Amino acid sequence: xxxxxxxxxxxxxxxxxxxxxxxxxxxxxxxxxxxxxxxxxxxxxxxxxxxxxxxxxxxxxxxxxxxxxxxxxxxxxxxxxxxxxxxxxxxxxxxxxxxxxxxxxxxxxxxxxxxxxxxxxxxxxxxxxxxxxxxxxxxxxxxxxxxxxxxxxxxxxxxxxxxxxxxxxxxxxxxxxxxxxxxxxxxxxxxxxxxxxxxxxxxxxxxxxxxxxxxxxxxxxxxxxxxxxxxxxxxxxxxxxxxxxxxxxxxxxxxxxxxx
Amino acid sequence: xxxxxxxxxxxxxxxxxxxxxxxxxxxxxxxxxxxxxxxxxxxxxxxxxxxxxxxxxxxxxxxxxxxxxxxxxxxxxxxxxxxxxxxxxxxxxxxxxxxxxxxxxxxxxxxxxxxxxxxxxxxxxxxxx
Numbered sequence: 006x007x008x009x010x011x012x013x014x015x016x017x018x019x020x021x022x023x024x025x026x027x028x029x030x031x032x033x034x035x036x037x038x039x040x041x042x043x044x045x046x047x048x049x050x051x052x053x054x055x056x057x058x059x060x061x062x063x064x065x066x067x068x069x070x071x072x073x074x075x076x077x078x079x080x081x082x083x084x085x086x087x088x089x090x091x092x093x094x095x096x097x098x099x100x101x102x103x104x105x106x107x108x109x110x111x112x113x114x115x116x117x118x119x120x121x122x123x124x125x126x127x128x129x130x131x132x133x134x135x136x137x138x139x140x141x142x143x144x145x146x147x148x149x150x151x152x153x154x155x156x157x158x159x160x161x162x163x164x165x166x167x168x169x170x171x172x173x174x175x176x177x178x179x180x181x182x183x184x185x186x187x188x189x190x191x192x193x194x195x196x197x198x199x200x201x202x203x204x205x206x207x208x209x210x211x212x213x214x215x216x217x218x219x220x221x222x223x224x225x226x227x228x229x230x231x232x233x234x235x236x237x238x239x240x241x242x243x244x245x246x247x248x249x250x251x252x253x254x255x256x257x258x259x260x261x262x263x264x265x
Numbered sequence: 266x267x268x269x270x271x272x273x274x275x276x277x278x279x280x281x282x283x284x285x286x287x288x289x290x291x292x293x294x295x296x297x298x299x300x301x302x303x304x305x306x307x308x309x310x311x312x313x314x315x316x317x318x319x320x321x322x323x324x325x326x327x328x329x330x331x332x333x334x335x336x337x338x339x340x341x342x343x344x345x346x347x348x349x350x351x352x353x354x355x356x357x358x359x360x361x362x363x364x365x366x367x368x369x370x371x372x373x374x375x376x377x378x379x380x381x382x383x384x385x386x387x388x389x390x391x392x393x394x
Contacts, residue, residue, distance in 0.1 A: 140274035191357055194277050226283040227356065231291060234353075260288040 020049030023075050029056035035067060037079065038120035040127050048127070050118070051076070057109065064097055064112075064119070065104040068131075080130040088244060091179030095131050096120045101181035101242045122184040124193065138180050141197045144223070145205035150216035166212035173207035173252060175245050176200065182239035182249050188232045196232035197224070199239035199249030206252035209259060218263070225260055233257075290349060297346035304339040327390045340383035348376040 011017075020039055025032060032054045040048035053071050060070040065086055072079050083093040086105045093104040098117050125133035149160065183189050183198035197205070205224055208214050224230045230253070239249040315326040326332055351372045359365040 137274045137277065140278040143275065144278045188357065195280060197278075222285060223283050225285050225287055227287040227290065228280075229283055231287040232357070257288075257291060261292060264288060265292075 014047060016047055018047050018049045020051040022052040023054070025054040026056045026059075026074065029054075029058070031057040033057050034116045035071070036116055036118045037071070037131070038118075038127075039079070039130055041129055062108055063105055064107040064109075065093055068093075068104060068119075080132055082132050089177060091177035094122055094179035094181045094184075094244075096123060101185045103177075103179050103181065103244045106244055122180055124184055124190040125180075133180075133184070135180055137193065138178075138183060138198070138200070141183075141201040142178060142204060144197060145201050145208070146216075146220070146223075147204045147208060149208075149211070149214055150219070151213070152215050160213040162212050169210050169212070170207060172247055173203060173210075176203055176207075176247060177245060178204075179244065181242045181244060182247075185238040185242045187236055187238070188234055192228060192232050195228035197229050199233070199253065202230065202233070202256060203247065203249040203252045206256050209256065217259075221256075221259060221263060224256060230256060230260075290352075294346065294349045297342050297349065300338070300342040301346060304335065304342055307335060308339045324390055327387060328393070330391075333387050333391045336387050337384055340380055344376040344380040344383075348372055351376075 017038065035053045035055055036050045037053060038048055039051045053075055055067050055070055060067050065083055068079065068081050068083075072081075081093065081095070081104070083105065084090040085092070088103055088106040091103060094101060095104055097104065097107050097119050098113055101122055104119075119131065121127050121131045121133045122135075125135060125138070128134050151160070178200060180200060182203075183193075183200045186199055189196055189198045202224075205220065209217055209220050214220075233250065233253045235250055235254070237250050240247070240251070243249065311326070311332065315323045318326070327336065352369060355365060355368045355372060359368055
């Protein structure tokens with residue numbers, strides 16, 4: 006039976022409450038998931054008070070504020086800090102997104118919780134282990150596959166064909182969508198997940214790619230593709246505003262088209 | 266997820282390979298759903314109307330050829346759709362291979378029995394035996 010509760014050693018316990026910054030007037034409470042493999046203890050929620058007047062404008066700024074001023078041991082991934090690299094994806098106030106583009110204005114009221122992306126092994130604090138996710142991306146072979154002789158200059162494509170890739174190529178592989186999908190939670194080892202399937206579709210409809218049938222073959226499976234039950238969490242959370250569910254529906258459409 | 270720390274994520278992802286099935290299941294589920302969009306409203310409306318007319322009139326309603334055919338079609342589409350849907354639910358939530366296989370087989374048997382029971386009931390009323 007699928008596991009509906011967290012295993013004993015993953016249950017999150019109450020953690021430390023860190024002191025409030027001195028002289029701050031605009032304080033906000035953040036509860037952040039902390040886990041360290043060396044400590045051999047359960048993960049915990051640590052409470053931090055952040056001076057919002059000094060913390061910048063985005064959630065990533067809050068994390069830097071905490072790391073620089075309160076607790077240097079807090080671990081999180083980040084790189085570009087402008088919504089391009091996808092490194093800082095995490096669950097903020099119950100919703101997967103990337104911390105660098107999540108502004109204070111978008112936050113709900115009350116205490117803000119920040120935890121790693123759901124249902125992935127945690128390396129430390131807010132850092133999930135995404136090796137399975139990357140293997141799924143590799144499975145769809147996200148590169149141009151051709152057999153025709155390579156043109157001297159470049160593989161050409163009409164402007165109209167190029168527009169087919171809009172809404173697909175923008176994916177930054179942050180994993181917010183896949184890790185928000187209940188079907189991926191239950192069968193993440195067999196279901197490729199919305200991110201990988203969005204990329205699969207991006208190559209399926211590329212007018213230059215010659216491996217369409219081969220790509221469909223690799224996807225046609227009750228688990229690899231058809232575990233999508235159009236729950237739509239993927240489209241809800243995508244920080245780039247993409248719609249993986251729609252791409253998956255189009256893959257299913259192509260599957261039907263080739264047998265009918 | 267992989268049982269052993271030495272199994273690579275690529276090995277897990279590739280698994281036993283794509284089975285090249287699933288599309289016909291997808292089509293069958295959609296087509297049976299389409300049939301049910303028409304049949305279920307007819308069934309609910311008619312059965313409630315027939316139920317209000319008394320026992321004999323309700324029997325006569327079932328015995329009319331058109332109603333009998335539509336009743337069997339409704340049961341066929343509904344139980345077939347149910348079998349396909351329950352299959353997906355079992356595959357989603359039951360991980361243990363033996364339990365999963367047993368439930369999938371039971372699912373088929375259970376819906377088949379329900380369908381046959383409806384057909385026999387309708388036939389019995391239709392033929393008046």
